[in-house]
Amino acid sequence: MSDREEKPPLGSWARLYGLLVAELVLMIALCAAIASYRG
């Protein structure tokens, strides 16, 4: 199958890259929340 025929999940590569960035932002936010927790 050629690359042109292969549709990426979510419909476009830009959306997949956006998903990567969104996950990174969420992970950093999670780390910030964890690091600010003092028990």
Next chain:
Amino acid sequence: MTPLDWVVLFGTLLCFVGYGLWRSRGERGLDDFLVAGRAMPWPMVALSVMATQASAITFLSTPGQGFADGMRFLQFYFGLPLAMIVLCVTAIPIYHKLRVFTAYQYLEERFDGKTRSLAAGLFLLQRGLAVGLTIYAPSLVLSVVLGWDIRVTCALLGGLAVAYTAFGGSRAVSHTQALQFTIILATMLVAAVLIVLSLPKGLSFGDATAAAAVLGRLNALELKFDPNDRYNLWSGLIGGFFLQLSYFGTDQSQVGRYLTGRSVAQSRLGLIANGLLKIPMQFAILGLGVLVFVFYLFVTPPLFFQPEASARMSAGAAGTQWTALEARYATEATDRTKSLEGWLWARRQRDDAATAAARGRLLADQHRLTATRGEAVALIKATDPKAPTSDTNYVFLSFVLAHLPAGLVGLVFAAIFAASMNSTAAELNALTSTTVVDVIGRLRGRREGQAHAGDAPARGGGLLGPRLVTVAWAGFAVLFAEYASRLGSLIEAVNILGSLVYGTILGIFLTAFYVKRVGGTAVFVGALVAEAAIVGCFAFTEIAFLWYNLIGCALVVGVSLALSAWLPRARAPRSA
């Protein structure tokens, strides 16, 4: 280890090798041997890429770091998802379009032969030595914990990996990695569940998290910018981005893995899956270490987790002092447990004053324990200045041996062996590709008068040569590993060698991708200048190594751009 553990360990290892050899059948040619026939679907690419990066020392050292230093190491990976995007957009389409076997072939297409040779040479030097350490580091830990001669563990780790890598090449490596990495992750998950079940009854997840937080183990983010601090948000995002870009974009051990993708889309999806899974995976492994730390808040931990050094100290001239330190440490650990229980009780009563007072006592107890451990390390050093003073790599295995059930102990050891085989196999295959394509193929092509020598090896049908090259690299790696302990400071030098060359290699590739008006000679001189500057930074400054990647890369691009104004271009880029 019980007999059941030995059966599980050797049974699992034999299965891995057998599976690799079975997957080697029907090997058809160099395309199959070096890039698995470019036929892999994205889940295989993702597992292979992740397995290559996660060596045995990742699974030994990361939980130990979580135990001793908390979650801060996680920030090291923050640049990885961003690097995956850049590689998906730029490198993968170019490598696929040119149908290269190695990343360095592209440099001859884009620049010239000397730039390709420089990058391939730096890779062979750095990775050729580092593969020895990929075998040596876990061999050292396993030999100490299992009581084996280190030469046996080195030969076993190297021998297992080369058995299927030499026969089956890249295809066997990818299939075996997928199986091994799945088993490793499953084993780690089971270990994590058992650690949680080992915690005292009545201790909630909230209590465990609060205890880890108050004792400084949830330090997952540091916002303060400090170029000398190894792990903070900025070094992870910026320095880490350039490091991961270099590792995944220009290191053949990784490029060789995603070149196995059956199309641009499949290779891209493999890298995107890696970008999505890597940080959560490291989070979980560091979390495993934090759980072990919480476990040892209720059970007295060893004074020093490296069992050989501890036994030597007990039986040596300073034995009385050591025993006294151990007794004091045990008393202080019991005091800490009582203070922790008092703090947890006050916290549940929502009594702020009592909670604050109990917290002060807990922190004071922790401080005393840390000081006693510091005395123990100083005593080890005073007794034998050459003795190891870090026990981070032994924390997890020490816990596994002492507290996990029979059978699972063998499986954890098999997982550590598998992790070592994973990375060693991929590195051996990458060294073989670069030697066969960028050294032998290029020389053969030049002799035959070819303009672009990279295609030469693809025409050769036989696999005997590449197999012999794999065996030769494995032999060198095992020999280097076996003699590594006698090489002393050279081990450290090899460890930092990657940081010293990655920035330069990345600079060459980024110039190739994005700065079209720079020619071969300009980038070659730029790379030499950048490498000299990085060595200067290492020798004369305190700058943390993650920043070397950015500095080296920026210097290559900057110097080559400046030079390109007056140096003639040897050749216009043919493609990409």
